[in-house]
Amino acid sequence: MSTGFFDGIAPIRYEGPDSANPLAYRHYNPDEVVMGKRMEDHLRFAVAYWHSFAWEGQDPFGGQTFVRPWHPQDDMGRARLKADVAFEMFDLLGVPFFCWHDADIRPEQGSYAENLRTLEEITDYIGVKMEGSKTGLLWGTANMFSHRRWMAGASTNPDPDVFAYAAATVKGCMDATHKLDGQNYVLWGGREGYETLLNTDLRQELDHMGRFLAMVVEYKHKIGFAGTILVEPKPQEPSKHQYDFDAATCIGFLRKYGLEGEVKLNIEQGHAILAGHSFEHELAVAAAEGMLGSIDMNRNDYQSGWDTDQFPNNVPEVALAYYHVLKAGGFTTGGTNFDAKLRRQSLDAEDLIAAHVGGMDICARGLKAAAAMLEDGGLEDALAERYAGWESPAAQAMLESDLASIQARVLAEGIEPEPRSGRQERLENYVNRFV
Ligand code: XLS
Ligand code: NI
Ligand code: NI
Numbered sequence: 001m002s003t004g005f006f007d008g009i010a011p012i013r014y015e016g017p018d019s020a021n022p023l024a025y026r027h028y029n030p031d032e033v034v035m036g037k038r039m040e041d042h043l044r045f046a047v048a049y050w051h052s053f054a055w056e057g058q059d060p061f062g063g064q065t066f067v068r069p070w071h072p073q074d075d076m077g078r079a080r081l082k083a084d085v086a087f088e089m090f091d092l093l094g095v096p097f098f099c100w101h102d103a104d105i106r107p108e109q110g111s112y113a114e115n116l117r118t119l120e121e122i123t124d125y126i127g128v129k130m131e132g133s134k135t136g137l138l139w140g141t142a143n144m145f146s147h148r149r150w151m152a153g154a155s156t157n158p159d160p161d162v163f164a165y166a167a168a169t170v171k172g173c174m175d176a177t178h179k180l181d182g183q184n185y186v187l188w189g190g191r192e193g194y195e196t197l198l199n200t201d202l203r204q205e206l207d208h209m210g211r212f213l214a215m216v217v218e219y220k221h222k223i224g225f226a227g228t229i230l231v232e233p234k235p236q237e238p239s240k241h242q243y244d245f246d247a248a249t250c251i252g253f254l255r256k257y258g259l260e261g262e263v264k265l266n267i268e269q270g271h272a273i274l275a276g277h278s279f280e281h282e283l284a285v286a287a288a289e290g291m292l293g294s295i296d297m298n299r300n301d302y303q304s305g306w307d308t309d310q311f312p313n314n315v316p317e318v319a320l321a322y323y324h325v326l327k328a329g330g331f332t333t334g335g336t337n338f339d340a341k342l343r344r345q346s347l348d349a350e351d352l353i354a355a356h357v358g359g360m361d362i363c364a365r366g367l368k369a370a371a372a373m374l375e376d377g378g379l380e381d382a383l384a385e386r387y388a389g390w391e392s393p394a395a396q397a398m399l400e401s402d403l404a405s406i407q408a409r410v411l412a413e414g415i416e417p418e419p420r421s422g423r424q425e426r427l428e429n430y431v432n433r434f435v
Pocket of ligand 3: 268296
């Protein structure tokens with residue numbers, strides 16, 4: 001029995017690039033084979049429960065703009081209605097996955113025990129809905145940033161009771177994710193950072209965060225959770241400074257605490273921009289270390305300087321992102337989670353559908369362009385040519401030698417390097433042929 005929320009909207013179908021239907025896929029054709037794999041299996045789209053169903057339209061200057069039948073979100077009956085509507089949208093879109101925080105799916109109120117009980121209840125309810133749907137769980141996570149108890153951090157909180165509460169919360173969320181056969185478990189350190197160094201012991205906080213993550217990994221193995229543990233870099237917001245600043249910082253952190261073989265990264269476009277990087281920079285850094293796990297797809301407004309979490313709409317950017325994903329071998333447990341929300345004036349049910357249809361189409365176009373570039377091999381050939389000098393035995397031997405021997409060889413052979421063009425414009429022109 002339908003909730004009626006999406007009344008009048010038919011399931012979204014692929015109609016091809018010439019379709020003028022605003023609610024049809026023009027590029028996302030789940031069964032189309034790209035580089036030997038179905039598009040759906042490449043992209044592994046997920047809807048983010050928080051932006052689409054839990055967020056009520058607030059911004060720093062104004063309150064709720066969306067009025068939904070499941071508001072106010074303080075009651076289990078309305079939490080079930082929210083889940084019913086969510087699965088109606090997943091079915092209309094034909095998305096293979098969704099993602100949640102505990103606080104998105106059940107009311108955040110009462111004691112720890114009460115929150116755990118309602119989490120178990122709603123995830124049982126969601127589990128039954130999943131049986132009747134093609135949509136699985138890409139990842140679950142704990143919201144350890146909204147409630148006031150987390151204001152000074154979760155695992156990095158100076159109060160050991162908050163560390164305990166965080167450990168208990170993550171255990172409950174991992175159990176629920178495991179129960180729903182989640183493909184990954186994510187930790188984004190929303191308040192794992194500081195507001196001022198004047199009251200912060202960096203060393204102690206980082207050690208606690210490292211130990212906490214090790215406990216997560218230990219528990220994953222204990223319960224036989226086969227998914228991947230992912231951390232999500234972001235430089236700031238809500239904290240002034242977050243410890244998981246960017247991909248390189250996270251990789252250093254994971255190595256310091258011996259977790260580099262156990263944890264991968266969930267890279268988000270908007271967070272990359274906030275860190276002063278590009279999305280493809282963050283993806284390339286993660287991939288270079290074999291730690292590219294999953295992506296949060298969105299885009300930031302390039303003027304506002306906030307994490308605006310808009311739906312993607314820039315094909316050249318998205319194409320370069322998927323180029324790095326494909327080059328790294330594609331997703332295994334990861335996928336493309338739309339960590340993206342409507343603008344707060346987009347009030348209609350149809351806006352939610354249109355946003356995802358557009359985002360999925362942009363990603364499909366980007367994927368196809370990325371695959372075409374990889375298959376053509378132009379960038380890889382140019383790379384191979386640029387580094388070809390290193391194939392020579394003399395160059396390889398140098399890496400096993402030492403400064404003094406290298407100096408002797410430079411003198412003996414009269415080595416004087418000849419600068420060569422980096423050919424950046426030519427490569428940029430090449431990319432533009434595909435996007
Ligand atoms: C916020 C983060 C958050 C994580 C999940 O900026 O992107 O949505 O993806 O906690
Ligand atoms: Ni984000
Ligand atoms: Ni995110």
